[in-house]
Amino acid sequence: MRARFVRGSDTRLRIIQAAADLFHKQGVRATSPDEILEVSRAGKSQFYHYFKNKEGLVHEVLQWYLQAIKTKTAPLNYEINSWRDLEEWFLGQVELQKTFRMTRGCPFGTIGNEVTENDELIRQDLSLIFEVVKNQLVLFFVKEKAAGRLVKHADEGRAADFCISAIQGAMLLSKIKRSSIPAEATVREAMAHLQKYVVVAKESR
Amino acid sequence: MTLSSKGAVTKLKILQAAADLFHKQGVRATSPEKIIAASGAGKGQFYHYFGNKDGLIHEVLLGSVHALEAGTAPISYACDSWADLEQCILTHIEFQKQYNMTRSCPIGTVANEVTENDNRIRRDLDLIFECMRHKLVTFLVKEKSEGRMTAAANADEIATFCLSMIQGAMLLGRIKKDSSPVVASLEEAVTHLKRYAVTPRGAANERRNGRVRLFPKSLEPGMSIAASTGRARLTSDETRLDRE
Numbered sequence: 001m002r003a004r005f006v007r008g009s010d011t012r013l014r015i016i017q018a019a020a021d022l023f024h025k026q027g028v029r030a031t032s033p034d035e036i037l038e039v040s041r042a043g044k045s046q047f048y049h050y051f052k053n054k055e056g057l058v059h060e061v062l063q064w065y066l067q068a069i070k071t072k073t074a075p076l077n078y079e080i081n082s083w084r085d086l087e088e089w090f091l092g093q094v095e096l097q098k099t100f101r102m103t104r105g106c107p108f109g110t111i112g113n114e115v116t117e118n119d120e121l122i123r124q125d126l127s128l129i130f131e132v133v134k135n136q137l138v139l140f141f142v143k144e145k146a147a148g149r150l151v152k153h154a155d156e157g158r159a160a161d162f163c164i165s166a167i168q169g170a171m172l173l174s175k176i177k178r179s180s181i182p183a184e185a186t187v188r189e190a191m192a193h194l195q196k197y198v199v200v201a202k203e204s205r
Numbered sequence: 206m207t208l209s210s211k212g213a214v215t216k217l218k219i220l221q222a223a224a225d226l227f228h229k230q231g232v233r234a235t236s237p238e239k240i241i242a243a244s245g246a247g248k249g250q251f252y253h254y255f256g257n258k259d260g261l262i263h264e265v266l267l268g269s270v271h272a273l274e275a276g277t278a279p280i281s282y283a284c285d286s287w288a289d290l291e292q293c294i295l296t297h298i299e300f301q302k303q304y305n306m307t308r309s310c311p312i313g314t315v316a317n318e319v320t321e322n323d324n325r326i327r328r329d330l331d332l333i334f335e336c337m338r339h340k341l342v343t344f345l346v347k348e349k350s351e352g353r354m355t356a357a358a359n360a361d362e363i364a365t366f367c368l369s370m371i372q373g374a375m376l377l378g379r380i381k382k383d384s385s386p387v388v389a390s391l392e393e394a395v396t397h398l399k400r401y402a403v404t405p406r407g408a409a410n411e412r413r414n415g416r417v418r419l420f421p422k423s424l425e426p427g428m429s430i431a432a433s434t435g436r437a438r439l440t441s442d443e444t445r446l447d448r449e
Contacts, residue, residue, distance in 0.1 A: 026320045029233040103321040112380040113317030116230045117307050126380050158389035161377065165390035166366075169373030173365065176316050176330050182365045189366035193397035 012050045014040045020061045024107040025100075028058055028114050055121065058111070062125040065107070069132055078133060080140040083195070086163070089137075090187040093167055094180050105175045109168045134160045144198075154197035166190040216254045218244045224265050228311040231318050232262055259325070262315070266329035269312060273336045282340035287353075287402050290344065290367075291395050297371050298378075298387050306382045309375040317376070338364045352405035363401065370394040 018040035022031040033054055037047055051057040068074040076092045077085065097104065104110070108129055115123045137160035144150040170186035222244035226235040237258055241251050255261040272278040280300060284290045301308065308314070316330045345360035354360075370390060378387035 027231075027233060027318055029231065029318075030320070105317060109376055110317055112376060113309065113314060114231055114234075115380065116234070123380060123382065127382075130377065130380060155389075158393055161374075161386040161389040162370075162393035165370055165373035165377050165386065167373065168376050169369030169371065172313060172316055172372050172376070173334060173369055176319065176327055176334060178327070182369065185359075185362040185365045186369035189362055189397065193393065193400075196397075196400065 011040075011042050011046050015042050015047060015050065015057070016061055016064050019057050020064065020107065023058070023061060023111055024104055028054075028111055033057075055119075058122050059125055062111070062122070062129060066125075066129050066132065069129070078136045080136060081143075083191075083198075086137075086140065086194070087187070087191055090163070090167055090170075090190065091184075093171060094174065094183045094187065097171055097174060097183070098180060102174055102178045102180060105171045106168060109171065130164060134164060137163050149199050151197050151199055159194060159197065162193070163190065212250075212254075215244075215246050215250050219246050219251060219254065219261070220265055220268055223261055224268065224311065227262070227265060227315055228308055232258075232315055233318055237261075262326055263329060266312075266315070266326065266333060269333050270329075270336055273333065273340075282337045284341065284344040287348070287399065290341070290398060293341075294367060294371060294391050294395055294398075297375060298384055298391060301375055301378055301387060302384055306378050306384055309379040310372060313372045313375060316372075334368060338368055341367055348402075353403060354401050355403055358401040363398065367394065367398070 015036060019031070019036045022036060022039065033044075033047055036042075036057070037044060047057075051060060065074070069078055072079065075096060077089065080086050080089055093106065108126060111122070112126045112130075115126065134157075138156045141150060141154065141156035141159050145152070145154065145156065166186055167183075167190075170183035170190075173186070174180055174183035219240060223235070223240045226239060226243060237248075237251055240261070241248055251261075255264060269278065273282065276283060280293065280296050282293055284293055297310070312330060312333050315326070316334075319327045319330065341364035342360050345354060345358070345363055348354040349356070349358065349360060374387045374390035374394075377390065378384055
């Protein structure tokens with residue numbers, strides 16, 4: 001995979017990035033290979049050489065996102081070490097949304113929403129991305145609990161699912177409202193919920 | 206325009222077929238031809254009643270607004286008690302299971318597809334979400350005014366939080382094709398909501414002492430609001446937290 005000569009991989013990356021942006025903007029279904037080629041200024045033969053078909057490209061786009069998360073080059077910090085980081089993880093996604101004037105939702109949610117029973121491969125790619133994100137959140141909660149800062153009965157996995165659902169729904173409502181207000185309200189409530197799991201330091205009696 | 210009863214039936218059939226296809230595969234993937242085939246209507250009838258696909262989407266969404274207002278929607282957001290609110294949120298899990306976790310919310314599915322240029326549809330969707338939110342806000346405001354919700358709670362924000370959780374959880378459930386993240390997310394959300402519930406006496410104490418009583422007395426830890434009112438839904442997980 002690595003041995004591709006530079007110009008070729010440049011083109012490949014350009015197509016992936018153009019596709020990622022269009023999928024985020026308007027979804028996979030509404031994006032034709034021609035549109036991607038136009039934006040990426042690549043040739044048709046290059047497109048089919050690298051990706052075979054649109055489904056292959058969607059897969060590569062999702063792999064590219066996954067790599068970005070794993071190598072910490074994504075626009076969002078997924079490595080959470082404090083409650084502040086967690087809040088920034090929430091609000092950072094709303095900030096990203098603001099850069100698109102609240103006209104887009106989450107890139108993963110947008111693609112995920114289009115998945116039907118016939119898109120099993122794509123669904124699995126997305127499922128993996130959400131699993132990686134979830135694991136980062138779980139890791140934080142596990143660490144907090146190990147340090148005695150989280151009540152014992154708090155369930156790290158459920159808390160992580162809760163975070164992901166909250167932000168996905170928040171971004172969707174905000175997109176429809178074209179306003180960050182619903183997202184910010186949701187994040188406040190979600191944080192308020194999670195912080196109830198924090199062990200309150202016992203005061204010396 | 207008055208429709209003959211036969212015409213009304215045809216129109217309804219088209220609307221229902223479209224709503225189902227939009228829910229299943231989204232608006233973009235659904236062509237007028239598919240809708241026509243699924244509804245058994247004629248092409249001429251389709252264009253006669255709806256003009257084009259956009260007109261049809263608009264009518265499908267308006268249908269949802271009417272169903273919500275009339276209380277005939279698959280899930281009513283009208284709540285009279287905290288048990289109703291819990292039920293309203295958790296019912297979404299059962300709703301999604303009917304489709305083997307392959308679909309999310311019908312409104313959310315269309316909403317996710319909206320782009321910058323779909324302003325009319327976006328406003329229709331906004332109206333639907335506002336309808337749902339309004340019903341929840343109405344309940345929460347009443348609870349607050351009658352002393353059954355903590356004074357510090359923000360009814361508006363809580364209602365928004367409910368909708369976000371429902372939408373996000375169902376989307377995640379669909380992507381994972383698994384109900385467990387939906388159950389986890391929505392049960393956590395319910396745990397959060399219940400913290401805002403107080404008995405009127407508790408509310409009086411709260412005002413007097415400036416401290417918040419999290420649970421009504423009848424709701425000892427380990428018992429859910431629904432169970433205490435005879436409408437058991439959940440067992441105990443969501444209240445574990447209060448034992449601490």
